[in-house]
Amino acid sequence: MGHSHSTSGTQPNVASKVAIIGAGLSGLALSLALSLQGIESTIYESRDSPLNIGGAVMLSPNALKVLEALGVFSRIERRGYKFEYLDFRDTVGNLTERYEFGNQAKYGYTGLRVFRTVLIEELLHATQSHQHCHKIHLAFSAKFARVISDGHEGVTWELADGTRQTSTLLIGADGIHSTVRRYIYPDLETTFxxxxxxxxxxxxxxxxxxxxxxxxxxxxxxxxxxxxxxxxxxxxxxxxxxxxxxxxxxxxxxxxxxxxxxxxxxxxxxxxxxxxxxxxxxxxxxxxxxxxxxxxxxVPKLDSWVSDKGNGRVIILGDAAHAIPPTAGQGINQAFEDVYMLALILGRTKDAYEDASKTTVPLESSLKFWQQYRQSRVDKVLDLNKQIDLRRLSAKDLEGPSSYGGGGPERREFDLDWLYRPDFAVVIDQFMSSVSA
Ligand SMILES: Cc1cc2nc3c(=O)[nH]c(=O)nc-3n(C[C@H](O)[C@H](O)[C@H](O)COP(=O)(O)OP(=O)(O)OC[C@H]3O[C@@H](n4cnc5c(N)ncnc54)[C@H](O)[C@@H]3O)c2cc1C
Missing domain, CATH: 3.30.9.30 (D-Amino Acid Oxidase; Chain A, domain 2)
Incomplete structure (x- = not known):
């Protein structure tokens, strides 16, 4: 399954084949988002089918908007449970707080609770649809082992069986215990x-x-x-x-x-x-x-989701880049944001390379912008988690070593507009015009 790659001057053309490691929710969604940008990709998954760890997940408007753009929303909408709030009640039944998870009138979507298996099934179905099937390749029982080199010819890397591949970009969507991340952070360990x-x-x-x-x-x-x-x-x-x-x-x-x-x-x-x-x-x-x-x-907060070694063509996203505690139910939702914005960036960067009349926007600065923008939203989600914990945890837990009390954040009204109403394409457009101005 060797990869061809093309170059444009000394810059690798990002429109040629991209390798995605991991066919979890991030990897599958990324292949669809890249395909919409005209970018071909191959997903390498170590298991013989996508990882299904069971249970249902909650999707909020920011992620549903992404799934709509990927053509998956209408199919999962009828297979999920719609809701608007997460209520908080005390032991005698009093309503103590309402946390909004979606609202059709305000954000265009209610919250949707859907089985992970349904989400995987529909993402997989979309990868095989006529629209995408020529741009997305899936390789199961293919375990990524290590990066060999990242030079002008592309990233050369190895599967566990010793097979070598070369691709224009290598994107680690391989979850919280990511192996791709080891290339960027060789000594990093996850903490239970x-x-x-x-x-x-x-x-x-x-x-x-x-x-x-x-x-x-x-x-x-x-x-x-x-x-x-x-x-x-x-x-x-x-x-x-x-x-x-x-x-x-x-x-x-x-x-x-x-x-x-x-x-x-x-x-x-x-x-x-x-x-x-x-x-x-x-x-x-x-x-x-x-x-x-x-x-x-x-995983600790990472300074870099993009390698600074070699040609800087190794990227991590989703849980590999930021495992978000479950409090605000944003883990998967934030992973979908990573994916969609990265694909937009690669699509716009590709245009710049392909059309000589356009000012070339370097991939490096675009990826840096992507990470900074995404990290700022992840940071705000972590802050939201604290706000929820201030309501949810017992007074005893709040006094513990990971306390938010005694000098921690003050309890504030929930502000969710920034979370549920992002316009990713506008954000990318603004960035692109600022760098080419
Ligand atoms: C039991 C459980 C319940 C959860 N419930 C929720 C929830 O309700 N809401 C929520 O937001 N989040 C939830 N999460 C977290 C959520 O699952 C993650 O945020 C999400 O799955 C991240 O997606 P991902 O695609 O980045 O990584 P993953 O889903 O972990 O997918 C990574 C994929 O990469 C593959 N892979 C790993 N290493 C390699 C390799 N070397 N080579 C090739 N392939 C590889 C794996 O097999 C897997 O398919 C839950 C997690 C668990 C464990």
Whole structure:
């Protein structure tokens, strides 16, 4: 599967083949976004099919706008559950806060909760559609191992089986434990923060919700929060979830934890007297195979999502570049933003190379702009996470070592316009005209 590549003067032409490592949500979406820009790509995925870690995810207007541009929105819309708020309630049922997750009139989209498998299926379907099939190639059971060199001829890199490839750009969409990232940060390790989200799926009727009880909801209590979020387009099932402390362990330890879902069911039921009846109903019957464990790993804030070695043609995005804690539900949504903006940048840069009458906008400065712009939004999401934690965590947790109290941020009204109303194409246009002015 060797790659050809073309050059334009001394600059590699970014319109030629791009290698994407990882067929997760970021990698699949990126191939579509590049195809729309006329850029051909090949995705290399180490597994024999895209990673599906189960459960449903929440998509907010900023990501839905991207998925609409990729032609996927109308297909997932009818397969997901629409909602507008995440409610916060106390143990006696009082509504303490409403956090907006979407609003048709204000942002053009409601929030959408959709199974990850549905999202993967629809992204994959789109890659094989007539519009994209000549521009997107998928290679499964193809594990990226390392970069060999990054010179004017392109990036040469190796698969685990020793096969070498050369591509114009190498983009790591290979998740939080990214191997591509090692080229940029050889010594960086992810850190397990000692917390995991434990979730299960149960029939909604089991909860015996009072009439007019809005879900999704987070019920806060002195022993932590309990989350209830609808699944299926008709909301007939719900995800239920709690967060728990867990000691760091090795792969065998995680296997052991996964092999005993009954321990997680026991945890879900623990301290039932501290929660309202809805929670006790929710945890009364849990099927062990519906248990999902999400250990929270973090990567430190990275100075660079683009290599500064060689020709600077190795890029990381999505979880590989910034693993965002789950609080505001923005992990996947921010990954879609990375992808879409990068494709716009590469598309505009390609135009500049292809049309000699246009002023050439260097790829380096465009990528730098991309990272700065994206990082500034990720930083604002991290700040939003803190604002949510100030409402969600118990007073005890807020006093802990990772405290936001005592000198931490003040509680503010939620401001979400910046998050849900971005116009990525305008931002890129403005940047392009500022550098070519
Ligand atoms: C249990 C669980 C539940 C979650 N729930 C939510 C949620 O509700 N909302 C939310 O926003 N986020 C959620 N997240 C986080 C979310 O899954 C990530 O933000 C998102 O998947 C990031 O997408 P990605 O494509 O960047 O990486 P990933 O989804 O991790 O995809 C990376 C892909 O790269 C492949 N790969 C890795 N290494 C190589 C290699 N060397 N060669 C080739 N391929 C490779 C992997 O097999 C995988 O397919 C959850 C995470 C977990 C674990």
């Amino acid at each position: 923060i000692g917390q995991a989200g434990i979730t299960a799926a149960v029939p909604t009727e089991q909860l015996k919700l009072p009439a007019d009880y809005y879900i999704p909801v987070t019920i806060t209590s002195p022993v932590g929060a309990f989350v209830i979020a609808p699944q299926e387009p008709d909301g007939s099932r719900v995800l239920i979830g709690r967060q728990r402390r867990m000691p760091a362990t090795d792969r065998a330890g995680w296997d052991e934890i996964h092999a005993h879902p009954e321990r997680q069911i026991e945890f879900m039921r623990s301290d039932g007297d501290q929660f309202p009846e809805i929670v006790r109903n929710a945890t009364s019957t849990i099927q062990p195979d519906s248990i999902n464990i999400w250990p929270f790993f973090i």
